[in-house]
Amino acid sequence: MQQKLLNRRYGISGLLGTGGMAKVYLAHDDVLGRDVALKVLREQYAENEEFVERFRREAQAAARLSHPNIVATYDRGRSEDGSYYIVMEYVSGGTLKDRIVRGGPLDPDRAAELAAQIAGALGAAHDRGVIHRDVKPQNVLLTHSGDAKVTDFGIARAASEASLSGTSVILGTVSYMSPEQAMGRTVGRRAICTPSAWCSTRCSPAGCPSRPRRRWPSR
Numbered sequence: 001m002q003q004k005l006l007n008r009r010y011g012i013s014g015l016l017g018t019g020g021m022a023k024v025y026l027a028h029d030d031v032l033g034r035d036v037a038l039k040v041l042r043e044q045y046a047e048n049e050e051f052v053e054r055f056r057r058e059a060q061a062a063a064r065l066s067h068p069n070i071v072a073t074y075d076r077g078r079s080e081d082g083s084y085y086i087v088m089e090y091v092s093g094g095t096l097k098d099r100i101v102r103g104g105p106l107d108p109d110r111a112a113e114l115a116a117q118i119a120g121a122l123g124a125a126h127d128r129g130v131i132h133r134d135v136k137p138q139n140v141l142l143t144h145s146g147d148a149k150v151t152d153f154g155i156a157r158a159a160s161e162a163s164l165s166g167t168s169v170i171l172g173t174v175s176y177m178s179p180e181q182a183m184g185r186t187v188g189r190r191a192i193c194t195p196s197a198w199c200s201t202r203c204s205p206a207g208c209p210s211r212p213r214r215r216w217p218s219r
């Protein structure tokens, strides 16, 4: 099969995952000679100024952060065919959600270890004035050695910044939101506790106390 070469630099080899806003491909950076993850804004949003602006902000927010538990951002751009893309560090171990769906709940020590890593990442982001606002198992990647890396700063917001649309629309994923985000209030440093709490409940054998009947299947 012929590889698609983006901007004469990134050779795309396969799909890694999809989200609401983008598709993410495994690619090879021919200039620096390394594998990368290439996040491409879905075609239907390429003509939508708000989505393009959100995508630009995502790259900028993520690029401000340098932390062992945050996926590194390398580049962003637009291809010859008009697609917007972000180039990131490739994380090979899949998402935390995939891990739990495949292997069942984590043991408590492991869940606590991941919760601490995620909280460390969010704390570092807050220190740089970036609030993630969509931390969930689909947006936590695992490295080959099992460490967590937070990704998808798609709806992240600078602490000082107003909402992009200027409306009161609440973006994020309800099951994992901090109460203040769900209520449309300012999301501050305390929101770090929410993903730590879901990690230590939803990912551990006890399940989630607030929704005891809904668990991910064990395979």
Ligand SMILES: Nc1ncnc2c1ncn2[C@@H]1O[C@H](COP(=O)(O)OP(=O)(O)O)[C@@H](O)[C@H]1O
Pocket (backbone or CB within 6 Å): 016, 017, 018, 019, 020, 021, 022, 023, 024, 037, 039, 071, 088, 089, 090, 091, 092, 094, 095, 138, 139, 141, 151, 152, 153, 154
């Ligand atoms: N750096 C990466 N390395 C490996 N896989 C990734 C990477 N970034 C994203 N993915 C995969 O792509 C999926 C969607 O990426 P994400 O950034 O969350 O997109 P969206 O903003 O559309 O939700 C993730 O859930 C994951 O499976």
Ligand SMILES: [Mg+2]
Pocket (backbone or CB within 6 Å): 019, 020, 138, 139, 152
């Ligand atoms: Mg996502």
